[in-house]
Amino acid sequence: MASTDFSRTVSTPSQHHTFDRSGAFFARLHIDLILLLLLIALATTGLAILYSGSGQEIGMVKRQAVHFGIGTLLLFITAQIPPRLYQLIAPWALAVGTLLLVGVLVAGVGAKGAQRWLDLPGPLPRFQPSELVKLALPLAVAWFMAKRPVPPRFRDLLQALVIIFIPTILILKQPDLGTSILISTSGLLVLFFAGMSWLLIFSMIGIVAAMAPVMWFFVMHAYQKQRVLTFLNPESDPLGSGWNIIQSKTAIGSGGIHGKGYLQGTQSQLEFLPESHTDFIIAVLAEEHGLIGVCLLLALYALIILRCLYISSRCETLFGRLLSGSMSVTFFIYVFVNIGMVSGILPVVGVPLPLVSYGGTSVVSLLLGFGLIMSMYTHRQRK
């Protein structure tokens, strides 16, 4: 499958860094310039859409810019840390994260029947352990698989699955179905990249499919079922839970090919579109910039993800490859779930559009993740 061309490029890594001098400069800074530029382009686009989606609230845009600033700083910092160190802390990070998840279930706080937060003492802000686990889980699984032979043995896979499912079940208990699915997926993606056999992959998909009805009847909460039902037929409750999806489809569809023009979207600007600055922000873009705007944004995401996958494949260590491969695809899943939800092909789950939706935690942790990927790619092991 791997072409000779591909392998040649890989076998002479130095060639790659010759595209310009600044590239070399950024390489010394452990930064991938192309990915950084793509991320800056996405962040800039995101801020512009946010200005419209927030109802032209410049304060919100400024705060989001601050989030980007903090995130970028963290990206630079995490990129400097050598993969070895990550490999070292990976199991401990997950262990701490898992303990905190247990803590959430015992003493957590939250709203609307879900316990997702831990109150930290003193002036520290409230903390959502699942955010930590989002990073810790792929780290830990990559750490675990990197020590095992490739392709993984069945026994190793089973052990890895245990590592994955403990935090998954804890998050599911909160309950937070969306996050638990995303987190377990990020772990499973490590196994996928580690070379888990296709037979096993398809068997697992089969098992999951068979589990769906069981989930419906025994695991899912009423509000989760309601979301699925609303997704299947949003018109059944046009003023209640179906409102969001009807309004977002209306915003998207009415945008047409060219869109209504920046700040001219009636759905967005007249407050018909709910959550227009967070989860449903893509509808603002779709309404005001039309199909063209949507396709450009999708293309930007595609470039970022493909660049990440490319970078992943060029990581020196197996740990780095597994980790960044998993994180790249996880990033894609966020994009897909969000846009799929807003455009009505997936049920409504609270997933923001990466780097476009307003929100500090999401922006910072995503950029931190890109910092990890860059670290895996740019650090060379001393021989």
Add this chain to the structure above:
Amino acid sequence: MWEQSIRDKAYERRLFRARAIVAAVLVVSALLTLAWRMTYLQVTLHEKYQDLSENNRVKIRPIAPNRGLIYDRNGILLAENIPAYSLTLVPEKVDNLQETLAFLDELVGVSERDLEQFEKRSSYRRRPYEPVVLRQRLSEEEIAAIMVNRFYLPGVDVEAQLIRHYPHGDAFAHVLGYVGRINQRDQERIEDDEESQRRYSATSHIGKTGIERRYEDILHGDVGYERIETNARGRLLRTMQRENPKPGTDLTLHLDSRLQLLAAELLEGRRGAVVAIEVETGGILTLYSNPGYDPNAFVTGISFDDYEALTSSLDKPLFDRATRGTYPPASTLKPFVGLAALEAGSTTWNYKVRDPGWFQLENDDRFYRDWKREGHGVVDLEMAVVESCDTYFYDVAVKTGIDDLTPFLGQFGFGRDMSVDVISAVSGILPDRDWKRATGRGPWYPGDTVNLGIGQGFMAVTPLQLATATAVLANKGKWEVPRLLAAEDNVPTEFPHGDIPDITLKDPSDWDRMFTAMDHVITGRHGTARALRANLDFPIAGKTGTAQVVGIEQDAEYDSEALQERLRDHAWFMAFSPIEKPQIAIAVIVENGESSGRTAAPIAQSIINEYLGGAEG
């Protein structure tokens, strides 16, 4: 080992690359799926969502038309629209309804009744975000109190609205009727038909009775529209387009408010009715029933207690005696019976009857008494009319026979509602053989004819019917159907003649001779209405009548003093004037008024004098 490691690493890389390519392919195809989905929404379904988005943003708001005004014949306003400020709530926008209501009570006072009405109105089917009225007729101070606290009162507003007002109150209550809030039953009727649903889409009030109901169609007008842009919370951002409503038609009635108000004044403290008709046109000048009620109370919604007081009153103020009250015509029927007898040939102007004070049928020992115990002596037709001799009319009625009498009387509109636009009018009773049998009263006896001869027994007429018959009599048989509406937006209204033929007599001079007899009712020395001579500004032809409330036992002493007030006879008077060229025909009933000459006749004369005096002066 090292080689092994190298080989393993190369294998690991190859394996990862293969997986990365699979992932890349999956990612790209998934993103293409999203692009395809977006294309479907934004290109294929674009028009649908374009419409949905427009409908979201642009609301079409109906604007209620101004209701047509109602004038009397002199251009005096009888029904107008005055601005009133009402306190409204949009329940959807109010966070805590109980708190808000309590606060409003503190500010401007909200009675139990207001709350009760508010709950009733909120429970009606209504458009979402449509304001519901909580209190009406706010004063300036109350408006200020609400405006100052508006910030704390989301969903609360003061709305200026034109409400119907009847400046003369009671005097026109029955004839004009009133408008009231559209209730569930009205709503269902409106929704029956798409066109009316459209026309009433902004309307809150509808004609409930009287002219307001009869001419609801043209008074209402046509709804206007406003295309407005709103945000998701329904707040008005701008008006994009406006089509003004078409106001309702202004109506001019034949009614003369001078006469109507005078009638109200003259019947003060009495139960009764006055109906006056312009002979030449059939236009109803006065249509008054006493006691009345304040129609304005019904516009804003009458309280249960007030309504209860109206319905439980012995005087029945809600009952329109002029159009729905049926009474035996009594002696006012005599001129008509006289003409019937002349027409049937059963009497002539020279035919005389000896009246000993009673009448007896052959082979029947029952005495039919004359009101004058000792009798009138020998009477001819004229004298019988002037002195209201019962025996004469017993005699000629029997001679004429029911089969000739009833059809002739029917020509004057007895027994049917001839009015074209008096919505509440009833038909009364004009008895004949079929009627009596059909109503289960058995066969027609000659005694029934005897009673009919003096307008007693089964026959029942409304004041409107008697006035109409009097107008036809004054017009010498030429029919002008009684009507209220004179003009729409100052364009005279034409009514069809009606399906009743004009009356022609074999000898037209009988009209004049009957008029003379009726003249002598007032001017004659023994005329039953000779009391009118004192104020006789215009020559009046008239006839008194005394309708019995309960049948008096034969040979029983007639002692009116002993009878309770409400068992006293009803006093009738019918008249027209001037005699030469009649302009006004009138019927007056004073319930339990006993003496027509002293109660009903002077009222009729005052009306006539006011009408003719005013017209000449």
